[in-house]
Amino acid sequence: MHPVSSDVPCVFVIGGSAGIGRAIAQALLAEGAQVVVFSRSDPLAYPGLEGAHWWPLDLTRGDDSRRELARAVTRFGSRLAAVFYSAVAYGPRRAPLLEVLDSQWREQLATNLEGLWHTLSATLPALLARPPGLFVGLSSEVVYNGGPLRAGYAATKAAASNLLQSVAQEYPESQVRVVQLLPAEMVDTPGIRKRRDASFDCSGYMNSACFQTVAVQLYRTRGFGAHGRALVVDAHSQVRDVNQHLPASQSRQPT
Template sequence: MSGAPVVVVTGGASGIGLGISKLFAANGHPVAMLDLQEEAIEREGEALRATGATVLSLRVDIAKRDEIDSAYAAVRRELGPIGCVIANAGISSTDDFLTMTPESWQRMIDVNLTGTFHSIQAALPDMVEQKWGRIVTISSQAAQSGAPDRAHYAASKGGVIGLTRSLARELARHGITVNTIPPSLVDTPLAREGERTGQVPPLEVIAQHIPIARPGTPADIAAACAFLCSDGASYITGQEINVNGGSWM
């Protein structure tokens, strides 16, 4: 594809999503940053625009299709047709399965899985018309190994992996690749908050069990996304790209 395609990053206001937005913007892509955190998305979007980047920042609840459709209409109007989607937005919580409420379960599925569905499907007409597209979902190692007290989270992210594989097969004929990155430990504000509240051990302690003995960073995930969205990755689709420092299970 000639020129730098428009990139949509969901959950773009912080953590992994912000790292992805920064790298694509630095690489010359017009970037649409979508996030539920209105103040944060405006602040981070303005900071990137101040560097000369072409960035549109929008407050969106990805679990609501009407909000996704409205946001994507704004992206097309302001930036042009969508070429890449990084479906990163998601939520996480700890919840004993024995006492987990149906509402807690459903909210996790609505955001992490159905929100990914909305974020991808709404962009596909542009990609099909261009006969080119790149989709990267951000799943989780929890879906590969299981996660005590986070069954709803692991199940939602397992659904994202299954969705990714299915779409890779279905959309290949349109020149669209679909891959997923299931991170393990990543040093983000959300992870540090879990550390602070005692939901997870100190990140540096967890990192001792990773062959590359450090937590991952948003930049690590962003670099893999940039490659998967490049022409050099045109023969890679339906894959789990394990950016995890060598950790497993």
């Protein structure tokens, strides 16, 4: 782990080893933030996150993950300016409800919802201590569309979205800004590729880097004007409020 600077704002990226979370971590590093990436696998094993810190975290391990988050806040909390929650569990494939294993449901619940709960519980006091703090959750179109063959993912992401909406209503934006981001289309991530055939062409999907511009803007302004909003990010890094136009369902994409 690199030395801790005493005067540089710190940002936590939960689930930042790959995909959207990794892209956000890279952009915030380039912006000059001190970035702590929380993940099961080492994100520093590959180029692109030089200068970041890695804090091993397995959100499926309940009490252990809560303790690790508390330890991280003890170490970095006095400078914690923002938290980006990008951890997600999809499962190996889309499947009818009756074919979903209990273990898959428990992983989705632990990562998509309980992990968010633990992260909020651990980091909100530190964010409130340096107002205005910023908490950004990565959401999904399933919150608005549901859809077949992904009941567990849709249920946990919808619950997570409502959790963030509730927290946003508990605090004024002068204290903390709570924002949600979601992609307008399917995003090319390692998780998506694992659920596709090796020959599948993902070139028509969004790139994780599309989230970098809005992430940096939110960090710079600490979410000014975005408190309580869910923002849809498109393939050109353009942003719109989800209430302006609901995202299209991705239920009919290949499995």
